[in-house]
Amino acid sequence: MAPTVELPETEQIPEWLLDWPILLVSLILLVGLVGGYLLGRLSRSILEAAGIPESVEGTAFERTAQSLGTSTVSIVSRLLSWFVYGVTLLAAIFAFQPTDTEWLWQRIVAFIPQVFIASLVVILGFVIADKAELLVSERLRGVKLPEVTVLPRIVKYSVLYVAFLVALSQIGVATDALLVLLAIYVLGVVILGAVATKDILSSGAAGMYLLLREPYGIGDEVTIGEREGVVQEVGVLVTHLEDDEAEYVVPNSKVFEYGVRRVRN
């Protein structure tokens, strides 16, 4: 950690480049990024040619990786690339020859745990998002409607969005705009949900009362509003009435709106 670390490359670098540290840094960064990317690609094709994907198929790690939408090979090759990127970044920092390296190191040391936590949050977010998507789609499997597949995906990306938001705020990126976006989204969902399910909610509340107190039961002859008939079924949301001609499905909220007239027998 001595301030005068001499990197071997810098020795062969011509004098004029050293006068322009920005140019030097960007050159190192460029070489590092391209090198890292190429290394990643190369290692991936080597691993694939060596038959690694087939040999790790079905292992616990591969399955976990698959559930996160990646694979062992891509994790390994990406790790290699990232390692090169990291080295490049450090090299760039030293090529810049900052005056206060002590301060820089302190920042880096303080920053690493934050990055670690942030990546943990992202990974956890992926897992939870995946599970949530699975849960919702399992629930909706009985609904034979093609458009319904959108819903699990919305749930997945909502969870991911929150996870990324937490991760970003952890490493100190300004997330105010994203937070506002999230607030608008949640508010929209809540308001839309409340408006859309207003009747269902009031029927449900009335249904709870009907089920608990049973003011009328199956077989009773009742009148609810304009509907008159024999009770066939009392549910949480609706009551089924039936007369000689037709069956009526009456929302339970109507019971509280109009009251019930029960024929004594």
Next chain:
Amino acid sequence: MVEPNELLEEVVREVDGVLLFAPTASYHERFVDAEIDVVVVASENDIDAESFVELPVAFQDVYDRVRFGIEGALEQDLLADGDVVACVSAVFDEELDTVSRVRVDADSTSGVYDLFANTRAEPDVLRSVLELVIELGKKGQKGQPVGALFVVGDAGKVMNKSRPLSYNPFEKSHVHVGDPIVNVMLKEFSRLDGAFVISDAGKIVSAYRYLEPSAEGVDIPKGLGTRHMAAGAITRDTNATAIVLSESDGMVRAFKGGSLVLELDPEEY
């Protein structure tokens, strides 16, 4: 020298279609590839067959099974009146081992498919009740044979055509058939006299009901007792389905529209 193959060929000669009872996916695939009209009859369509008839009960009797499959296929217009079909099902083992040649006759259907598909009550409810009755018939109540009468569906009307024999143990309760504890509970209550009334959605409305339908025009086999007569009559007066466990011979019988539709021996299940 005549090969057995040639002699047995007549069974499947010039059939209009094939009914496969619970085939494996690859076996079914072979029929589809050969472009033969094939209908799959099974408890669930896990091989994604195009023509499918759901079997609600694993009928042990091949006659019942075939009858159900054919009536189901007829109802769904997968077969037409007068078609001759080959029914391939498993009798002795798990594997398909039996072929029967059947002529489809739309006029003389027994209504066994109708019993499950076109009732007021949900098919799942009816199936749960049937399973419960079969189990009750197999084990009895504390080893003793019991009789029971379940009236499923159209509960409002059934309640108005019956009266309580005693206090209803299911009053203000929300118990549905298929709930885990219900089987034990119903088994205990089955020693009580009277009928169980179950709603379209499967809620147990009442036990201890004395059914008071008019028994005019009820056509049930002679020799069955009052319980069966009551069951037949209530299904004629209402849109309900009645499932009876006979105390004397231990058979399970289902009534609909005033007539006997299905007869099962619980010992076979």
